[in-house]
Amino acid sequence: MGIIDFKATKCKHCYKCVRNCEVKAVMIKDERAEIMSDKCILCGKCMQVCPQSAKTLISDLDLVKGFLDIGYKTVISLAPSYMGLLNYKTAGQVNGALRKLGFSDVRETSEGAAVVTAEYTRLLKEGSMENIITTCCPSVNDLIEIYYPSLIPYLAPVVSPMVAHGKMLKEEFGRDTKVVFLGPCIAKKKEAEDLRHGDYIDAVLNFNDIERWLAQEEITIGDCEDIPFVHMNPRVNRLYPVTNGIVSSVLATEAERDGYRKFYVHGCRNCIDLCKSMLRGEITGCFIEMNMCSGGCIKGPAADHEHVSRFRIKLDMEETIEKDGVPDEEIQEIFDSLTFGKRFLNRAPRDIVPTEAQIQEILKKTGKTRPEDELNCGACGYSTCREKAVAVIQKKAELNMCIPFMHEKAESLSNLVMETSPNIVLIVDKEMKILEYSAVGEKYFGKTRQEALTMYLYELIDTTDFQWVYDTHQKIHGKKVTYGEYRISTLQNIVYVNKEDVVLATFIDITKEEEQARQEYEKKLETIDLAQKVIHKQMMVAQEIAGLLGETTAETKTTLTKLCKSLLDEGSESEVK
Known part of the structure; x- marks a missing residue:
């Protein structure tokens, strides 16, 4: 999924x-x-x-609503970041609001965090690991499993507070109970689906989901009943979502010094830098709280970043949350029935490793034949041109992602058109200043491209049509215009380019065609004149012949009339008989 x-x-x-x-x-x-x-x-x-x-x-929102509609007993595990991300007067009102949505119980994920803290404390006391990296952040776990698998031995073999809490809730309410996690993290969805965690978490919602749902049901948290959280007081473990929160929780539960130096790292770039430092062997004997989100979980990708100040939330939470840990006897009861270990795996992808010849071939295709051609501008998203070339070979990137190369290609194609087009191409701005002028224009107007680009259009030709197109944003298509002074006839297409606020025109030279058409027209006129003379002469001859044949024609007419009458009379006699 x-x-x-x-x-x-x-x-x-x-x-x-x-x-x-x-x-x-x-x-x-x-x-x-x-x-x-x-x-x-x-x-x-x-x-x-x-x-x-x-x-x-x-979103899993429809899935969760489905659980409630069907009638499943559904419990929600509420991440401690709710303390800084939801608006309420008392924490119990959040409990009351979620129960109004239909959840049978609302519990704090910090209960699971208390168990995880206890596991970290145990690892610190054992002291068998060279370094210990916290494993509460699923994105950090993925980063190491996929990209830095050699650091897996440093990952604390412990599940996250979410998974730990899911286990606890399933144990308490039964495996048929649906457990829903509510937090600001999108990686929790993938973690919940991980087969290593069984089916302890059935769905994951974020605070945007829950606020949308509350709005649909017209529920305001600040108006809801104050229902206190009474099962377990997680105390300092509620600090997990802010930077240094895990370290603070561990320090609050340690009985003695363990010999590990403790610090926190947050933000993707910083986490990667730390991993590289550890690969170089620069870090040893450390307990490291790692969080992918800069500022901790309260700045998770599913939180409202625009209205959230991680500094204010951190200060408020550190000021109001109890700093002592959960009593050992409460935690031990949980460990009597459940385990919270986790095995991490090498999930490094097996990408093609290209040869130097293959890399050079890709670089050459984008015009990079020398080291100085490799700009390493990063516009494509990759730090270097070589890194991008490798990505192309691995089918992760495409050649045309190189912005400088495509720009040069576009310019070269534009220049090619302007230099080789058999037609006159003109581009002018609103002041009729010539912005572009094809090289063939010199043949007709006697101005080189360099000269024309310093001129206004009215210095060459009449601008009436150009100005009309600019003013009306309408186009002129297939208009014949002859410039007598240049002895050229053209077929013109003139259009307005809105994006650039310019007028573009192409002139097709039809001088030869027009001359040929003129010559053909003149031939037609000569032919018509000759025909008229012949007709006139024939009419004169016809009139003379008619004069000579006048008497003969009259006699012939009389004879034929008599013959027809005679034939008609013979026909009538036959019918009578």
Whole structure:
């Protein structure tokens, strides 16, 4: 099942998603972007930066409504980021609002976070791992499993708070209960579907989903009943969604120093830089809180970034949340019946590794035959021209993504047209200043292209038609215009180009055709004159002949009339007999 829905018809091949994808999990096919699911870490950046909203998140809202309509017992696991992302007077009102939607119980995901904190604490005390990377962020887990699999031994072999909480809720309410996670993260959808986590999470909603649903039901959180969360007080574990929240939770539960240095990293670029640093062996003996979202989960891709200040939320949460940990006896009861381990896998893609000859062949096709031709401008989305060439070979990118190359190609084609076109091509602006002038114009107007580009159109020809087209935005098609001073006849097409606010004209030389037509017309006039003379002469002869034949004709007429009458009379006698 897909997580991000892609609308190809909206994609304008701007490559902004490619430029902003730190792992280059977006491929360009037929000039349209496509997400490579086996390489995507679901950081959501492509959704946030897409100027045409071509990428949207697939929602489980209808699925959850279906659970409730059918009558399934449905429990919601509420991520602690709700404390900064939802509007309420008391936390219990969030509980009350969600229950009004039909959920049988509302629990805080921080209950699962408390268990995860306990597991991290155990790993710190054991001290057997060289480095420990927290595994609460599914995007970080994907980043390492797909792109830095050699760092897998540093991943804490522990499930995320969401999965841990799902296990706990299924154990408490029964496996038939539907568990829905509510948070700001889109990667949680993929994590919920991971077969390593069983069916502990049945659906994932984000805060945009829930606010839309509340609005549809005309429910305002601030007006709802205050129903306190009474099952477990997660205390400091509610800080998980803000930067340094996991480290704070671990420090609140440690009984003694463990020897690990602790720090946090957030933001995709910083996480990648840290992974590279660890590969170089620069990091050792550290407990590292890693979060893909810059600012922590409260700045997740499914949160309202425009109206959310991570600084204010962090300050407010750190000020109001209790800093002590959950008592050991409460946690131990959970561990008596459940385990929360996880095994991470090497999921590195097996891409084609091109040869140097193949790379050079692709570079050559985009006009890069020398090292200095490789601009490495990044307009295509790749850092270097070589990196983009590799992507072309791997079928992730296309040749025409190179903006400088396409610009040069367009210019060369434009110049080719202007230099080789047999027709006169003119482009003028609103002031009738000549902006473009084909080379063939010198043959007819006696001005080179360089000279013409410094002139106004009225210095060459009459501008009446051009001005009319510019003023009315209507076109002139197939109009014959003769310039006597240049001894040229033309067939003109003149149009207004709205985007550039210019007038474009093409003049086809029809001088020879017009001369041939003139000559043919003159021949027709000569033929008509000759025919008229012949007709006149024949009329004169006919009149003379008629005069001579006048008497004979009269006698003949009388004789024939008598003969006809005689024949008619003979016919009448036969009928009587």
